[in-house]
Amino acid sequence: MTTKKATLKDVAKRAGVHVSTASRALDPRTRHRISADVAAKIAKAAQQLGYRHNQMAASLRTKKTNAIGIVIPDITNMLFPPIIRGVDDRIAPHxxxxxxxxxxxxxxxxxxxxxxxQVRGIDGLIVASARLDDEAITSAMKDDVFIVTVNRRVKDEGVSSVVSDERSGVGAVLAHLVSLGHRHIGYASGPAWSSTGEARLSAYRYWAGTHGIVHSESLIARATEYREAEGARCVDVLLASNPKLTAIVCANDLLAIGALAALKKRGISCPGDISVTGFNDIPFVDRITPSLTTVRIEHYQCGSAAAGILLEDLQAGPVRREPRHIVLPVSLVVRESTGPAPKPPRRKGSR
Amino acid sequence: MTTKKATLKDVAKRAGVHVSTASRALDPRTRHRISADVAAKIAKAAQQLGYRHNQMAASLRTKKTNAIGIVIPDITNMLFPPIIRGVDDRIAPHxxxxxxxxxxxxxxxxxxxxxxxQVRGIDGLIVASARLDDEAITSAMKDDVFIVTVNRRVKDEGVSSVVSDERSGVGAVLAHLVSLGHRHIGYASGPAWSSTGEARLSAYRYWAGTHGIVHSESLIARATEYREAEGARCVDVLLASNPKLTAIVCANDLLAIGALAALKKRGISCPGDISVTGFNDIPFVDRITPSLTTVRIEHYQCGSAAAGILLEDLQAGPVRREPRHIVLPVSLVVRESTGPAPKPPRRKGSR
DNA sequence: GGGCGAACGGCAAACGTTTGCCCGAAATCG
DNA sequence: CGATTTCGGGCAAACGTTTGCCGTTCGCCC
Structure with a gap:
């Protein structure tokens, strides 16, 4: 027969004090209100009884669960585990x-x-699956849940966010390709409902105008999801209307992987015929063949920073603080999937 | 000013019934005790007030949190996300x-x-980080927590588990290598404190005795952790004492990846000179170069099955049920990292 | 028309904490 | 030495549910 869990009351009884005293003695934040000797006595009693704090009862009373929610599309997408670790490592000490x-x-x-x-009771929310227009987030905000989006952001500037510097990321990729001689550069855009899709596309447009890159709407294909299959599809549409294409910039690594596969299937060599780039530098894209040139974002830091914002909010208490927006730096990492632009097949170059 | 959350009491008041009635009307399992019309009235009131069930209060009363814990070494290890999904998808409907x-x-x-x-209050525990001798699990069992280990198991047969068929996995690998002509096959064993390490090693010994494979303790290297660096180290020690080595069987994919890297660094070709195999078939080992021949285990099913056991336990209530042990089938997946054994350099073959 | 269940729903006691308030004693001060 | 503060700790009221136990009220049967 397992002795039913010891409660605070049991501890108090054994220590010969009132339950409230026991409560205070066991909480570091209030221990100072109790004399050292009686506190010790209580601690000993707790120890002997194998007392274990009941977080649920406490939560009911205090309305603080000390739990936060993390919302992601899919944990098997390797972009997210490092973010989760970043969050967890940051919040655990608290x-x-x-x-x-x-x-x-x-x-x-x-x-x-x-x-x-929310039913479960969480003190805050970190959302990595945010859409530009995210009704779920809007409605949660109404319930006074602290929210910060990570990796993506919502249109509403009132929601704190942590994202990466999409613009310079795309810029670095483009500069790299241009320096390799590429001029006809296609773009496989991410979905329009995602802030990364939108931001990276607009960055592409911005930089394309500044580098002497051939600029045409037909050089842009739009994926409806960040999925490999969509990356492959984008390659098909780009190739169909752009015979001179020598490089494809993909809005994320998954699209790039799909693109690589599509190219391979068509017998087009990468980077020999066409260079491909990704975005995010998810684990293992350095291990595939050809290893992927991509933009590294700091997944772990993203999570950590988001958790940091949330923690501040939480500590500030019910007063709603100014939303904060953090933009983390990115870095280009050049690997095998990009190479010099091939010379035009038979005829003289087009310049 | 946000209207304070509506409670059951508010709902009851608005519907003009007692709070207990409201409670019963809102719970599908007890709704039948309430007449349809009053139930409807309560539902409407709840709806209008935006009532949201307070899981914490309920948990305090019922001592059921409807939450389970999943304990893993590291979520960024890609072996675990699919397991987690398997668990989550299985338990969510409940x-x-x-x-x-x-x-x-x-x-x-x-x-x-x-x-x-435990402080948090969980109804059960799924542990993927179990050691053969796991004090934490033993002690949690004492607290009457339902536990099932996944992927690994503990020595104590009293703890339910879901593992893969290590023995046939290793057998398949060995048979495959033998059929390719390999006879000098090294083994990079996993850590001894892990059931997979131990089970796969003993499987290697078992099968080695049956296939006419050269058998010697010097053909076994022991990793202390499932890490790439350890895989590399194992290659070093195996090569040092086994000049005729033509294949290395690794106890898991991470070790195999490390082994591949070590081989490459030494200028040894795989599979040209030495074949390498892994175990687990974690995501992306099909994408590296050379793609890895390995034993596929059903990660998702593992998680799902473990959750299934736990769910049964939970539904059975406090009566402790017989522990169950599920062994899931595995399958060999042959890729590029294995090939025919090279002929001995200059002299005639050793047979 | 009396008796008997069943159906419906109210009552109140938990569940284990936390915390504002109060009180007595000791300490400090003027 | 009286008045005031400080300190240590007890009291009891929440927090929002769930649920065993009872009363009513009906419908039904003989």
Missing amino acids: GYISIIGHTEGDAEREKRVIETL | GYISIIGHTEGDAEREKRVIETL
Whole structure:
């Protein structure tokens, strides 16, 4: 027979004090209100009884769960685990834990997930699956949940965010390709509902105008999802209308991987015929063949920074603080998937 | 001013019924005790007030949190995300959520993590970081926590587990290599404190005796951790004492990746000179060069099955059920890292 | 028409903490 | 030495549910 869990009351009784005294003695923040000797006595009693704090009862009373929710599309997408670690490592020292919810990139599911998390009682929310227009987030904000988006952001500037410097990332990629002689550079854009999709596309347009790159709407293909299959599809449409294409910039690594596969299937060599770049530098893209030239974002730091913002919010208490927006630096990492632009086949160069 | 959250009491008041009635009307399992019309009235009131069930208060009363803990070494190790998904997808329909704890493979941390989880209040525990001798698990069992280990198991048969069929996995690998002409096959073993390390090693010994494979203790190197660096080290020690080596079987993919790198650094070709195999088939080992021949385990099913056991336990209530042990089938997946054994350099073959 | 269940729903006691308030004693001060 | 503060700790009221236990009220049967 397992002795039913010891409660604070049991501890108090054994120590010969009132339960409230026991409570105070066991909480570091209030221990100073109790004399050292009686505190010691209580500690000993707790120890002997194998007392274990009941976080749920405490939460009910204080309305603080010391838990935060992390909402991501899918944990098997390797972009997210490092972010989660960043968050967890940051919040753990403060006594928080995280609860993960999966959206599968579905807005409807996101809403359900956030709802579940709220029922569960969370003190804050970190959302990595945010859409530019995210109803679930808007509605959660109404419930006074602290939210910060990570990796992506929402249109509403009132929601704190941590993102990477998309513009310079794309700029670095383009500069790199131009320096290799590429002029006809296609772009496989991410989905329009995602801030990364939108930001990186607009960055492409911005830089394309400044580098003497051939500029045409037909050089842009739009993926509807960040999925390998979409990357392959983008290659098909780009190739169809751009015979002179020598490079394809993809809005993220998954698209790039799909693109690589599509190229291979068509017998087009990379980087021999066409160079390909990605974005994010997810784990293992340095191991594939050809290893992927991409823009490294600091996944772990993203998570950590987002958690930092949330922690500040939480400590500030109910007063709603100014939203903050952090933009983390990125770096170009050149690997095998980019190389010099091939000379035009038979005829003289087009310049 | 945000209207304070509506409570059950508010709902009851608005519907003109007693709070207990409201409680019953809102719970599908007890709704039948309430007449349809009053139930409808309550539902409407709840709806209008934006009532949201307070899981914490309920948990306090019922001592059920509907949450389970998942303990893993590190979420950025790609072996685990699919397992987690398997668990989550399985438990979600039953109203459960999961909370993840990271151990970094450290026994001490594992204990702390499980302790935290218990304070948090969890109904059960799925542990993927189990050691053969796992004090943290033993002690948690004492607290009557339902536990099932996944991927690994503990020595104590009283703890339910879900593992893969290590023995046939290793057997398949060996048969494959033998059929390619390999006879001098080294083995990079996993750590001895892990059930996979131990089971796969003993499987290697078992099969080595049956296939006419050269058998010697010097053909076995022991990794102390499942890490790439250890894989590389194993290659060093194996090569040092086995000049005729033509294949290296690694106890898991991470070791194999490390082995591949070490071989490459030494200018030894794989599979030309030496074939390499892994175990687990983690994501992306099909994308590296050379792509890895390995044993596929069903990560997702592992998680799902473990969750299934746990769910049964939970539904059975406090009666402790017989522990169950599930062994999932594996399959050999042949890729580029294995090839025919090279002929001995100059002299005639050794047979 | 009396008796018997079943159906419906109210009552109140938990569940284990935290915390504002209060009180007595000791300490400090003028 | 009286008045005032400080200190240590007890009291009890929450926090929002769930649930065993009872009363009513009906419908039904003989």
